[in-house]
Amino acid sequence: MSHEEHNSESSSMMDEVRIRVPKPNLPDEIRFNAPLPILIPLAALAAIAVIAFLFSRVLLAVPREAAILIAIVMAANILGGFAFAALRPKLSRSQRIELAMVIGYPLLIGIVIAQLGFGAPAEEASAEAGGASAVEGDAVLVAENLAFDTDAIDLAAGETQTIGLDNQDSAPHNLAIYKNEQAGVSQEGALFDGEDVPAGSSTEYEVDPLDAGKMYFQCDLHPSMKGDVVVAGGGQGGSGKNQDGGG
Ligand SMILES: [Cu+2]
Incomplete structure (x- = not known):
């Protein structure tokens, strides 16, 4: 008996809850977009972390002087590039990609330097001789x-x-x-x-x-x-x- 009562009680509560919650009669698109206010900052943070890490890899791999130069030129390029983009909002997609490549050029040079290992071999060699x-x-x-x-x-x-x-x-x-x-x-x-x-x-x-x-x-x-x-x-x-x- 008491078991039955309990059942009916909980089912009535379920009804209440169901009534209170408005059915989200929204288009799928909007429902999918709902978590974006969280996703966008998280994705941005992840992207920043990845870029900062990769950039640090490049800077650490090249000789000290080159790292300083690359960092300064990259900073100037990013500033200049975005200023350029801001002043010319009607850039086409391909032009934007070109601009991004120009901005990233010092980084590319840094990667090449790091890959070819200018400077680094000298350090390693001296470390080996120093062994x-x-x-x-x-x-x-x-x-x-x-x-x-x-x-x-x-x-x-x-x-x-x-x-x-x-x-x-x-x-x-x-x-x-x-x-x-x-x-x-x-x-x-x-x-x-x-x-x-x-x-x-x-x-x-x-x-x-x-x-x-x-x-x-x-x-x-x-x-x-x-x-x-x-x-x-x-x-x-x-x-x-x-x-x-x-x-
Ligand atoms: Cu011994």
């Missing part, structure tokens, strides 16, 4: 794949020397200098014992003055990473430079 020299020092070692990039270090005798260790490996490494290989194997009496350099980082060791002569270096963690240290100079009138020139 080895990003770490500085009188000598620089790069560790990669459980190996140093060289088996000979040239140092100057009698003065503090810096040795950069660029560990591009996935394992930690260090640099230790010994009198000879035998001392290196036993890891005793190190002339220099550098701290471990974690994987993917680098350091600049300061090595106290060494006497002239041929010594031995290795990574204490991986003694197969080894080589000779040639310490030259030290009051011999620069002949040492000729000696180690072959390295």
Whole structure:
């Protein structure tokens, strides 16, 4: 019984609601246009975001000076182009497209520059060359794949020397200098014992003055990473430079 009552109640409410809502006896066109006040600003925002993003891609891809120039010329072109269009409202469709292309011309040049990569290669090349020299020092070692990039270090005798260790490996490494290989194997009496350099980082060791002569270096963690240290100079009138020139 109560179930029936409830049903009739809700159905009467449905009737009320149906009566209150006016049937939108409107043409399909207008009903379709109804959400446009929301859609147009959203589409405009999306378009602005896309254009700004693409424009930034172009500006970031070209050299700095070119980016500034392109941005300024583009701004002037947009202003000038729309002023031109405003003063001549009777432009035909094809003329408007032409105008848009003229306005966008600096951007086109920027895209071409970015594609051809003027300027960018120089930066990349210097970054690549800097890959080895990003770490500085009188000598620089790069560790990669459980190996140093060289088996000979040239140092100057009698003065503090810096040795950069660029560990591009996935394992930690260090640099230790010994009198000879035998001392290196036993890891005793190190002339220099550098701290471990974690994987993917680098350091600049300061090595106290060494006497002239041929010594031995290795990574204490991986003694197969080894080589000779040639310490030259030290009051011999620069002949040492000729000696180690072959390295
Ligand atoms: Cu090592």
